[in-house]
Amino acid sequence: xxxxxxxxxxxxxxxxxxxxxxxxxxxxxxxxxxxxxxxxxxxxxxxxxxxxxxxxxxxxxxxxxxxxxxxxxxxxxxxxxxxxxxx
Amino acid sequence: xxxxxxxxxxxxxxxxxxxxxxxxxxxxxxxxxxxxxxxxxxxxxxxxxxxxxxxxxxxxxxxxxxxxxxxxxxxxxxxxxxxxxxxxxxxxxxxxxxxxxxxxxxxxxxxxxxxxxxxxxxxxxxxxxxxxxxxxxxxxxxxxxxxxxxxxxxxxxxxxxxxxxxxxxxxxxxxxxxxxxxxxxxxxxxxxxxxxxxxxxxxxxxxxxxxxxxxxxxxxxxxxxxxxxxxxxxxxxxxxxxxxxxxxxxxxxxxxxxxxxxxxxxxxxxxxxxxxxxxxxxxxxxxxxxxxxxxxxxxxxxxxxxxxxxxxxxxxxxxxxxxxxxxxxxxxxxxxxxxxxxxxxxxxxxxxxxxxxxxxxxxxxxxxxxxxxxxxxxxxxxxxxxxxxxxxxxxxx
Numbered sequence: 498x499x500x501x502x503x504x505x506x507x508x509x510x511x512x513x514x515x516x517x518x519x520x521x522x523x524x525x526x527x528x529x530x531x532x533x534x535x536x537x538x539x540x541x542x543x544x545x546x547x548x549x550x551x552x553x554x555x556x557x558x559x560x561x562x563x564x565x566x567x568x569x570x571x572x573x574x575x576x577x578x579x580x581x582x583x584x
Numbered sequence: 585x586x587x588x589x590x591x592x593x594x595x596x597x598x599x600x601x602x603x604x605x606x607x608x609x610x611x612x613x614x615x616x617x618x619x620x621x622x623x624x625x626x627x628x629x630x631x632x633x634x635x636x637x638x639x640x641x642x643x644x645x646x647x648x649x650x651x652x653x654x655x656x657x658x659x660x661x662x663x664x665x666x667x668x669x670x671x672x673x674x675x676x677x678x679x680x681x682x683x684x685x686x687x688x689x690x691x692x693x694x695x696x697x698x699x700x701x702x703x704x705x706x707x708x709x710x711x712x713x714x715x716x717x718x719x720x721x722x723x724x725x726x727x728x729x730x731x732x733x734x735x736x737x738x739x740x741x742x743x744x745x746x747x748x749x750x751x752x753x754x755x756x757x758x759x760x761x762x763x764x765x766x767x768x769x770x771x772x773x774x775x776x777x778x779x780x781x782x783x784x785x786x787x788x789x790x791x792x793x794x795x796x797x798x799x800x801x802x803x804x805x806x807x808x809x810x811x812x813x814x815x816x817x818x819x820x821x822x823x824x825x826x827x828x829x830x831x832x833x834x835x836x837x838x839x840x841x842x843x844x845x846x847x848x849x850x851x852x853x854x855x856x857x858x859x860x861x862x863x864x865x866x867x868x869x870x871x872x873x874x875x876x877x878x879x880x881x882x883x884x885x886x887x888x889x890x891x892x893x894x895x896x897x898x899x900x901x902x903x904x905x906x907x908x909x910x911x912x913x914x915x916x917x918x919x920x921x922x923x924x925x926x927x928x929x930x931x932x933x934x935x936x937x938x939x940x941x942x943x944x945x946x947x948x949x950x951x952x953x954x955x956x957x958x959x960x961x962x963x964x965x966x967x968x969x970x971x972x973x974x975x976x977x978x979x980x981x
Contacts, residue, residue, distance in 0.1 A: 500808055505748055505816070506687035506787040507809050509799040516802070 517544050521563030523578040529553045531575035538567035538576065590768045597760035600728040600767050601667060601693040601753065602627035604735025606637045607775040608691070610665040612657035614642040614650040618672035619705045620757035621695040625667070647672040651679040651692075658688045659789040659797060663739065663782055667693030669757060670711045671700060677715070683750045684719030685813065686798060687787060689742035690750045691735055692720075696859070696910075697757040698946040706947025707757040709859060709911040713887065713920045719813055721751040721820055722888040726862040729767045730839055731755050733831065736770075736779055740827045743782045746819045756860040756910070758947060770835055778834045817889045824886060825894075840883075842891035845898050847873060848880030852903040853962045858884040858921050861908055861950045868955035877963050884921055892928035899929070904937040904962040908955070910944040918942075918973050937965050943976025950976065957981040 532553035539547040539554060546561040547554050553575070556567070568576045595603065601624050605613075613632075615625045631637035644650045647668050654664040668676060673694060683690065698708030712722055721741060725731045731753060738751040755761060787797060801809070825841030832838030846866055848854065857865045862883045872879045882898045884891065899905060909919020916923045922940035926933050941958055944950040954976055961981060974981060 500812075502805055502808055504786065505812055507685070507798050507801050507805070508787050509796045510794075514796075514799045514801055514805065 516559060517562040518557075518559045521558070521561060521581065523563045523565070523580045524558060524561065525556045525563070525565070525567050525576050526579045527553045527555055528575045528577075531573045533573045533575070535572065537570050537572065541566050541570045590770060592766040592768050594764050595728060595767050596623070596762050596764045597725075597728045597731050597755045598622075598624040598695065598762070599627050600732040601735055601755070602631065603767075603769055604732040604753075605665040605691070605693075606631050607770065607772060608665070608736055608739050608779055609663065609776075609781075610637075610639050611662040612640050612642065612654065612664045613666065614644050614653040614657075614664075615666045615668065616644055616647045616650050616672060618647070618669050620697055620707070620761040621667045621669040621672070621693065623761070624693060624695065628665075647676040648679060651676050651683060654690060655679060655683065655686070655688060656789070658690055658784065659787065661784050661788060661790075664690045665692070665735075666690075667695065669695045670697035673711045673715065674699065680715065680720070681718045682798075685809070687748045687813070687816070688750055689739075689748050689782070689784070691738040691742060692750065692752050693731075693735065694752050694754045695757045695761040696754050702946070704946045705757075707759050707910070708945050708947070709754070709756070709920075710945075712752060712754045713911045716888050716920065719749070719817075720888060721747075721749055721817070721824075721886065723751065723753055723824075723886055724859045724884065725753065725755045725760065726860060726883060728760060728763070728765050729837070731760065732767055732769070733835070733837070733839070736775055737827050737831050739779055739782070740830075741820065741823055744820075744823045744827075747816055747823050748786055749813075749816055749820060754859070759860040768837075774834065778831065821886075821889050821891065821893070824889075839885060841894075842886045842889075843894045843898060844883040844885060846881040846883065848882065848898055851878045851880030852901065853877065853879040853959065854882055854899060854902045854905045855879065855955065855959065856882045856884065856905060856907040856921060856925065858887065859910060861910060861944060864950055864952055865908065865955050868952045868959060871952070871956060872959045877959060879959050879962075887921070887924070890924050890928060895925060895928055896932065899932070899936065902936055904939065904965050906939045906941060906958045906962055908941045908943065908950060908958075910950065912942060912945070922973075937962070937968060937970055938972075939970060940973045941976055941981070942973065948977055954981065
């Protein structure tokens with residue numbers, strides 16, 4: 498029998514063990530040219546998915562649920578949502 | 585019987601539970617008084633004030649808070665104890681289910697009391713039986729010695745690595761909670777040998793090893809945790825029997841684990857009881873045996889896990905069975921033990937006359953005379969033409 502959790506009781510190493518990335522139908526795409534690295538997207542992201550990349554901030558698609566709040570908040574207009582075609 | 589050195593004390597059921605708890609060395613207690621459990625809280629407070637029990641008693645404003653406090657204490661590595669009754673248990677409903685589904689090993693006494701309405705403070709098992717599907721192990725006691733012993737055994741069962749589930753020790757309100765009888769109080773040294781200290785590992789609050797307790801969990805994982813919970817409950821059957829056997833070798837008294845049988849050899853009739861009516865029924869069985877009636881008794885100790893296998897073993901060759909229920913299974917119109925037994929019997933139920941008597945509700949008595957009448961009725965049953973459910977005190981037996 499293939500069990501997924503090594504635990505007897507519900508626990509995890511992080512607050513969410515749910516993979517919210519599976520809910521997404523569109524993903525944020527950050528323009529490296531426009532990004533001013535102000536970090537407002539990181540502050541507002543409800544799933545704490547934004548990580549600081551080398552040239553710009555980027556979303557971790559494991560947990561990004563594609564809500565688009567980062568697009569709404571970005572002063573520089575550096576984030577756009579791109580529809581993903583899955584399945 | 586061999587001479588015993590252990591002194592006996594005359595104590596009521598609440599005091600027996602308090603002694604059982606004290607001897608189990610809990611570190612944190614939290615309880616809110618409610619009739620008929622109230623003296624239990626008072627006794628535990630007294631043990632602490634007299635320095636007999638080194639534990640912290642958290643004064644809370646409700647049963648909901650009592651159990652919630654114990655969640656934290658248990659997760660932080662404490663051995664915890666509480667007790668309640670009836671409406672208090674109802675108010676505890678929300679953290680009650682979380683206790684079992686978080687797999688927190690603890691022991692909680694329930695002084696069984698009727699649930700309202702009508703307004704009543706008296707005995708009845710409706711409070712605990714209503715929560716039989718909430719994931720706890722539920723053990724029902726016949727007398728005060730069994731209460732004390734079951735609390736100690738309860739920790740061994742709850743903390744067993746194969747189980748890791750909370751345990752209710754249930755005893756009939758007033759019939760046991762306020763009834764005094766001689767009880768052997770085992771020595772602390774002996775209990776310490778039987779019940780070693782417990783260190784929680786499977787789920788805990790520990791800054792050295794941080795983990796997120798009860799994170800938002802998707803359906804597939806939730807299903808897996810339910811599966812594991814049910815498997816643990818199945819394993820508990822064996823553990824309950826084993827712990828009882830070990831207790832017997834330590835303390836020279838045992839209770840049969842999941843079920844206890846009484847004079848069932850050469851018996852074609854069987855009385856089934858759960859809780860304090862067992863003592864009454866044993867007297868009735870003895871009297872009926874003197875009259876030449878082949879009657880025995882099966883005492884259900886664990887409503888959860890339900891002792892299907894042990895029960896089926898005990899009913900082999902029986903012609904008629906009468907189940908006495910101090911509770912109601914609404915919807916089926918029977919008692920709970922009766923309904924559970926019929927489910928466990930399956931096709932076996934076809935060949936046996938199985939009768940149900942509902943009584944003893946709200947502090948009304950189940951008497952020796954009631955049970956003798958039931959036994960005589962069973963003895964007269966010739967075919968399958970009998971009334972399935974009879975309400976003691978409302979209908980003639």
